[in-house]
Amino acid sequence: MIAELGHFALILLLALGCAQAVLFCPVRMAFFRPIKLASEHGEILAQLSPEKGNAGFEADKGQTARLLWPLPVMICLLAFMAQGALIYSFIISDFSLPLVADYSHSSTPLFYRISAAITPENCAILLWISLTALASVFFWVQSHLSQRIQNTDTTLAVLGLIMALLAASAIIDGNPFLRDPAPPLDGMGFDPLRQDVLTLIHAPLLYAGLAALSVIFATTFAALPRAQLDRVWARQMGPWAVSAWLFLGAAILTGTYRSYIEQGWGQWWYWDVVENAVLLPWILATALLHCLTALEKTEALKPWTALLALSAFGAGWFGMFLVRSDWLGPLPAALIATGEHATLLIGFCIVMGGAYFLFSRTAGQLREAADFSFLSRESGLFINSVLFAVAAAIILTGTVYPLIVRWIGDSIVTVGPPFFVQALLPVVVPILLVMGLAPSLRWRQDRAFSLAGRLKLPLIMSAVITLFVWMRHINASPLPLLGIGLAAWIVTASIADLWERLRRNRDQSGTKYRNIARLGPHYTGMTLAHIGMGLLVAGASASTLWQEEIVLSARSGQSIEIGPYNLQYEGVALLPGENYATRKATFILYQNAQPLGQLSPEVRYYPVRGVETIEADVWHSRDGDLHVTVGERAEDGGRIVNIRFFPMMSWVWAGMIIILIGGIMSVFMRALLFFKKNEGPTQ
Amino acid sequence: MIRPARHFLWLFAALLVTTQPALAVLPDEMLANPVLEQRAREISKELRCLVCQNQSIDDSDADLARDLRVLVRERLVAGDSDQQTLDYIVDRYGDYVLLNPPLKPETYILWGSPFFLLIFAGVGVFAFYRRKKNDAVTNSPQALSDAERRRLDDLLRPSQD
Known part of the structure; x- marks a missing residue:
């Protein structure tokens, strides 16, 4: 019954999406008005002339959106109803729905049933529609709160069309709510490779990104x-x-x-x-x-x-x-x-x-307002x-x-x-x-000589770092070396530019201290993202350059040396999991004879799909990542163990996180700037 | 609905009988000679696991990948060079096994695409600056005519009264 409700919501969403595309479209007025006028004056062509606005479009002041705002809100509610109905069907294991039968099983834990309802590509289209609908409601709110947004109607019309097309695809390509007349007794099971919290987080992030892109698309389309x-x-x-x-x-x-x-x-x-x-x-x-x-x-x-x-x-x-x-x-x-x-x-x-x-x-009508030199x-x-x-x-x-x-x-x-x-x-x-160069460039026009002066120090420093690494690893392949050199260039150039701006800012404001807050999160976000990118490139290069690997058949109590660490293999235990059985190995990690912690990689067996998965365990530290996996019993009676040490791998993860922090800072700043009443120049 | 707990008995039984190799490279495949083993690893990175997506046989735990790894090592032990080993496998499985697509008529467009795209972008950027420069010349403010200059002087002159 709930599934039918979801089905109904999905079909209604398709209809309302089409309605939104038509009702909010300003072309409608341009189409109808000339015809009405033409009947009075008999001059059809004259009425279609560009004086009505280019290409027959009328000025869009968002009147329809003020009047018909329940439409996008309604679509959003319907989308979440359909999504909720699918999740509910997964929770109660309603195997008469083919999707549930394909991606779930009675033994799948509740958490992963929800995950199965949104992460597999065939289920995810409802999530995509829901988040797009949510984004269009956010867009409506944004345009309602700020009077400066143009073309609200046209944007919502385009978003309506996008949602209608996605809903049509969900209904025609593989309707998640069509019941199987002869349902199987049990499902095929959730894909064990997806049975993880990260996968559940991944899907909403991805579709939220696509939903934001669809608003960007619609706004651009409307402004063109x-x-x-x-x-x-x-x-x-x-x-x-x-x-x-x-x-x-x-x-x-x-x-x-x-x-x-x-x-x-x-x-x-x-x-x-x-x-x-x-x-x-x-x-x-x-x-x-x-x-x-x-x-x-x-x-x-x-x-x-x-x-x-x-x-x-x-x-x-x-x-x-x-x-x-x-x-x-x-x-x-x-x-x-x-x-x-x-x-x-x-x-x-x-x-x-x-x-x-x-x-x-x-595109020909888009005039460049500004002139800038090379x-x-x-x-x-x-x-x-x-x-x-x-x-x-x-x-x-x-x-x-x-x-x-x-x-x-x-x-x-x-x-x-x-x-x-x-x-x-x-x-x-x-x-x-x-990337290293551009933040130091001046707007409009810059002089090569003064630019070289500003970038002299980072250039020398990155050259020295590259040379140093090359001397230490004379036989290293050129690609990682190039990566390290470029990473050093980005990081040093970003820091040099930051320092220079702080100095200039201090001199201008007449205060005694360098204040990073004065530069504005806009600039700080960019600098953080660039430094993060530099760390990522450095980490990725270094971890391929100095990677160490040991594959061996280990016996309990055996001690294995890798990188700066010493791993002691304790043994393997056979343990039950939620819907799997696992062979969980235990390693104790030592550095300089001091125990640091315990690593427990697993091999899981999922009986429903008959699949084994490897769950590595990783020790993150400043020096690098210790990546440990276990396998089968070897022929000589030991346990196959695969240990890799990726030096500076943590730089890759830290770099990615720093990039995202830069983005988060910038998004808050941009949102603030947008809602700020005065239109002052932005930093 | 069957509760998960019931599964464990047969689940354990199933676990005990499975013998799928789980890790990519296993110690029993590895060659005793470290130089040969290193060459084998390098070659393995070039070869595609036929049943996976974009994974090399060095990275894959599929049975087919294991067979190929063993084959690579057999050829190396038999005294083949790296190229001979690759050729041996390509002869049997086709170019499809090579992760790095070889240059041949089917891949001319593929390998040409980076150059083509870069040249295309370069020409586009060049045309952009060229047009911008022309626009700047045609749109640059004209010098004042004599009449305009006189009028401007009149306007700027402080009024007599």
């Missing part, structure tokens, strides 16, 4: 016809762009850490479809964020920012389509023939086709965002290439991590170089 991509628009987009970037970044962090723990070999990035589907919109959101800064400051780079705003959402949608459809999986031809997930693809084509068409028609902050932001877009395009090419080759030729190719590393190298190196 009358070319209103001005400073107000940039400031209104600010909080959405940072939060989209933040949510996607957090989704990447949780996904990465999960695969680091779950895979027995401590690798954390595979360049597979699921990862790339999150990485692509994140990269474009990063580029967008940088362009918005330039636009907000000097109203430069309008068409390029608009293109990025549209494409970021497009990349997110296309990525979700690739992941859901499994077209890159083993049997794409069969899936294409049956047209599975075709609605999601058609929806993508409608939305993005419309957006790019509109962009191509109106050596200026705007240039730094522009060129870096172009490089980001190139990186995204390369990743997209590499991801879909196997599919294209299979389509047009008979042969199959693999595009693995080595391709991505080699192909991205010529793009990532300049990105990191500009």
Whole structure:
């Protein structure tokens, strides 16, 4: 009964989404009014002339949104009702619903039943719709509280269309609420690889990111016809762009850490479809964020920012389509023939086709208000965002290439991590170089000579650090060395710029002390994110450069030395888990004969799916990560143990977290700035 | 509904009989000669586990990956060079096993894409600055004409009264 209620809510949502798309659309008035007038005057063409507003659009002052505000709120409620009904069906294990039968089991613990209702790709579309609906309500609130938001109606119309298309995809492609007339006695079980808190956090973060991107998309779409991509628009987009970037970044962090723990070999990035589907919109959101800064400051780079705003959402949608459809999986031809997930693809084509068409028609009207020279902050932001877009395009090419080759030729190719590393190298190196440089550049125009003076110290310091590392590891491969050099460059240049600004600020304000709060969280957030990125690059380089690994068959009481540590293997215990049995090994960690703690990696067996999973245990410390996994009993009677020491790996995690903290600071600042009444210049 | 606790008896039984290898590289596969073993690891990183997504056989715990790892080591022990070992496996499994796609007609576009995209972006950026410069020339403020200058002087001159 509850499932039917959810089904009803979903169908009603589709109808109301369509209604919102039509009712809020200002084109409606432009369509109807000329016809009415034409009947009076007999001059149809004259009424469609551009004096009514460009391309037949009328000024959108948000009248419809003031009148019809219950519509988006209603859609949001319906979306959460449908989502709630699905979660409820999972909780009561209603196996007559095919999704529940596929992803749950009577022995699945309650927590993971909820997780099963939202994390698998086939279930997640309801979460995607719900969060998009929530974002559109937030957008309505934002426009209600601030009088400065333009095009509220058109934006909500576009969001309505997006939600209607997603709901159509949920209903047509694989309706979660259609009951199986002959339900199975029990389900297939939850995917053991997803049975983890991190996976449950990952899904809402990812879809919240996509929802924020859809608001950005809709706002841009609405602003394009009358070319209103001005400073107000940039400031209104600010909080959405940072939060989209933040949510996607957090989704990447949780996904990465999960695969680091779950895979027995401590690798954390595979360049597979699921990862790339999150990485692509994140990269474009990063580029967008940088362009918005330039636009907000000097109203430069309008068409390029608009293109990025549209494409970021497009990349997110296309990525979700690739992941859901499994077209890159083993049997794409069969899936294409049956047209599975075709609605999601058609929806993508409608939305993005419309957006790019509109962009191509109106981009010429977007005038650059500001002029800037080649050596200026705007240039730094522009060129870096172009490089980001190139990186995204390369990743997209590499991801879909196997599919294209299979389509047009008979042969199959693999595009693995080595391709991505080699192909991205010529793009990532300049990105990191500009990243250190750009914050020190002046707006509008800068002089090469004075810039060199400002960057002299960081340049020398990073060269010295690289040289030092190279002397210590003369045989090291060039790639990690390059990474360490670039990381040193970013960190030292960021700190030098911060110091310089603090000094200037102190001199200007006439106070005695350097005060970091005066620079504003906007700048501080950026600096933090850049330093975090530097730490990440350094950690990733160092951990590949100095990685140590021991694989051995251990006996109880055996002591193993690795890196600065000494591990004592105690033994393995067979223990029951919630819905699995586990072989849990115990290691005691010593450093300089002092016990530091205990590590207990596991091998879990999930009987429902008959799958074994590896749960590594990791000791994080300033020196690096100690990554321990256990396996089977070896032929000689010992236990197979795999221990890896990744020096400076903690820098990778710390870097990612610092990047996110920078983002959080910036999002609060942008939200504050937006609601602040006076329109003073922003720092 | 079956309560989870009931499962444990047969769950334990199932656990005792499973013999799937869980870790990627196992000690019993490893070669005694550390130089050969290191070469084997490097080669393994280049080869794709055929049943996984973008994992090398060095990283995979699938049975098929294990077979390939053992095969790589057999070839190395038999005295093959790294390239010969790779060729041996590619002959049997096709280019599909190579994580690094080889340059051949099917992959020209793939390997060309970074260069093409970078050149495309470079041309775009160049055209952007070029146009900006032209705009700046055409839109730059014109010098004042003599009439304008006289009028301006009149306006700026302090009034007599």
